[in-house]
Amino acid sequence: MVWYTGLSQSGLGGEVIQEYNGDLNAQTIALVNIFFTYSAIFSGSNPYVVLSIKTFVKSLCDIQGPSVHQHVQCALGSDMPNWRLINACPRCLYHIEGKPALWFQLRCTMDGNNSLEQLAQKEQIGEVDGADQSMGGASKEHLDTRVNLNEAVTSKMWGIYDETGMFLALCRHSFVLLITDMVQSGELAKYPLAILNKLLDVISKDIGMGYNIGCSFGTTINKSPLGSKARSLQFAFSVGAFHGHAHLRPCQTSHLATYTQGLGLEHLEQCESFFSASNKLASSMWYMSVFHCHQAISQYCYHHDNFEAYSRLSKFLVDNYKQAVEIRATNYALAKTMNSLGIASTDVFHNWLKEEWEYLSGLKKEPKLETLQMDYYRKLVKLDESEFGKNAATQEWISYDPNNISKAFDAQDQTHRVETQHRHAIENRDDLKSEVQALETHLGIRHWWTTGSEEWEKAKEMVTMAKYQRALDKLESLVVACLFELTKLNMSRTDALRARSQVIRTAVTTYNIAASELNRPKLSWDQPWAQPAACLALDQYHNLVHAKEEIIRLNREIQLLTTSIHEETAYIQLMAKEHQQSDPLLAIQIQKFGWELGCCNDLHLMRLKKLGKMPGFSGTLLPGQGVLRRSSGYSDVWGYYSE
Structure with missing residues (x-):
């Protein structure tokens, strides 16, 4: 009988630690089968297989004794506080x-x-x-x-x-x-x-x-x-x-x-x-x-x-490098675009972003002066309406004759009603006039605006545009929110949006009314960063800058990968050799740990070797002198490892 400690590096068999030719009972065969099955299924700690870990762990502990993982980590110096975070990604x-x-x-x-x-x-x-x-x-x-x-x-x-x-x-x-x-x-x-x-x-x-x-x-x-x-x-x-x-x-x-x-x-x-x-x-x-x-x-x-x-690390580096080289090749196209737009320096792109941010930040709320002008216009409109209502109430009060009141009505109550309406109309007119006068003082207006004047028409257009924008924002927010809701219910392509939302239909009606009152202005492209060609050039420039940054970082990360492969392999071999005499079983486990970590190293080196032959590659595949942190995250001790 052959006992296994786990799968070997080739994946076809384990290390033979004992051979037994005696009789086998059912319990022994069951334990061997459980042990080999666990090793085969959970090689690589595959989490997608939904099986009871607890049963396997109990059986393994009965056969192998205590876990050696902690001993391996201790021997490699990997059991310190924050070690895993500090060494999570060697690149x-x-x-x-x-x-x-x-x-x-x-x-x-x-x-x-x-x-x-x-x-x-x-x-x-x-x-x-x-x-x-x-x-x-x-x-x-x-x-x-x-x-x-x-x-x-x-x-x-x-x-x-x-x-x-x-x-x-x-x-x-x-x-x-x-x-x-x-x-x-x-x-x-x-x-x-x-x-x-x-x-x-x-x-x-x-x-x-x-x-x-x-x-x-x-x-x-x-x-x-x-x-x-x-x-x-x-x-x-x-x-x-x-x-x-x-x-x-x-x-x-x-x-x-x-x-x-x-x-x-x-x-x-x-x-x-x-x-x-x-x-x-x-x-x-x-x-x-x-x-x-x-x-x-x-x-x-x-x-x-x-x-x-x-396993995907080298593919990530290679794919990003190819993408960055392709983008870097568009440098001539960017220069041609800049020449056609009359852009002399790339500093203009940074200024555009700053100007755009300043402009858009100022649009988060309506300018104070325009807000006051629109309030003044609205007060004037209400004052005109109030004046009309006051005149109507005055006319009714003047022409009122209690003797003409039918006996079905109480003449005294009717008289009080007419007088009260007349008094309220005068008070409302006076209140609005006081507010108009206060705004005139604040805005420095010497003579109030009249219907048809230049200031009146300009303020009227601003009020109409503000009403239209609010209606549009309300409609857009309702439609987007409803679409997100229907998408979660898999109903976004049905008639549910049209059939179920009375709120949206009301918002559409409000929008249509506001739009009908507005003479839609033509789009203005006064700012250079608002032109479509300039926006395209802006993104093209930043992609080119990022491609150059990516190549610099990838050149470093590629050398880091080759260096870490070389030094981690050498370090694990060195630790296994040091424990060969004092604890040979621990040395075997250290070697197995190295095999697990390095199962993709040959693939990485092959991919990087092919990348090194690609036109446009400017890095090096030679390993450098690496520095690997083996200590706590709260100190700054560094160790050098080489064979």
Whole structure:
């Protein structure tokens, strides 16, 4: 009989540790079958197979004894605080000696997802008094309630779910940096604040973060206790290329990834791809305990980082390099466009963005002078109407004769009614006249505007345009909101939008009335940045700049990849050799750990070798002298590893 410790590097068999030719009983055969089946199925910690981990772990512990994973990590120096975060991505967090710092040391993105929900249990198993104090954590009752997304659907689920999802941060190569549970809440501001605080403490300075509400969340950061720390460590927020185009244009000019210096060709939307795959865990986690829920997520992230993200790493670098080289080749086309538009320098593009932001920021609310002029016009219109009403009431009061009142009516009551109407009309006219006089004093108007005058017609046009814009904004917001709702119900292509919404039909009627009163003005392209050709040139310029930034970063990351492959392989071999005499079994496990980490290294080197022969490649494939941080995130000790 042959006993296996696991699959070998070739995947066809395990290390033979004992051979037995005696009789086999049913229990022995069952244990061998369970052990080999577990090794085959869970090679690579594949999370997609929904089987009972607990049963396999019990059987393995009976056969193999205690786990050796912690011993391997300890032997490699990987059991220190924050080690996993510091070494999560060797391309983002690995360094080569003598190389200057790039614009952002770490480019990452974060977002929340509520697919991995966990139903609340009547009793929380395993909780003991004083657990929070011993673990140094905060109880759920004391969790912060600051929100950045106040969704009605979130509030309804709090009574059903204990953990409503997860909030995570990924680097630009899709390696998991940090994960936190969302507990009985939606996407509250405390989750990104906690992740940001950890990144600033461990990774330190020069972090560029993408977040779908990064524009408004930057204000939250500045007002929080983390504001001074984030500013001193040069932390920067951006909005992803996908979500950013749904934001207002003033936000895009200052936060969109397209216009953010130093991001390269980064879209900052890695979380959506991660959630698309991790949603497969949802069906198996509804009724799990908190421990098993965390275990499943941890196992998935381990598999994702070591077998998904790492295997795609060289492809990511190669594809981005090819894209950047293609964009860089459009330099001549940009020069031709600039010449046709009469643009002498690329500095003009930066000035355009600044001018556009200043112009659009001024349109967030109506200018004060125009607002007062429109108020004055409205008061004059009401004053004319009030004057007409006062004259009518006066005429009725003058012509009123109590003797002509029918006996069916009380003459005295009728007299009081006419007199009261006349008095109210005079009071209303006097009140409006006082308001008109106050506005005239404020605006410096010597003679009030009359119907048909130039000032009257100009103010009338402004009031009509404002009414039209408000009707259009109301209609647009209602239609977009309803379309989002119907899309979630898979009804966006039916007649439900037309049939069910009386509110929208009312808004359409209001819009049609406002539009009929307006002589639509012709579009004016007074500002150069508002011209379509100029907008195209602006985006073309920034794509070209980002392509050059991307090539610089990719040249560094390609050398980092070759360096880390060389030095990590050498380091693991060195550690295995050091433990060969003192603990040969641990040395074997260290070698197996190295095989697992390096299963894709040959593929990476082959892809990079082909890239090195491509026209336009300006980097190097030779490994440098790497620096690998092996210590706590709160110190700055660096170790050098070479064979």
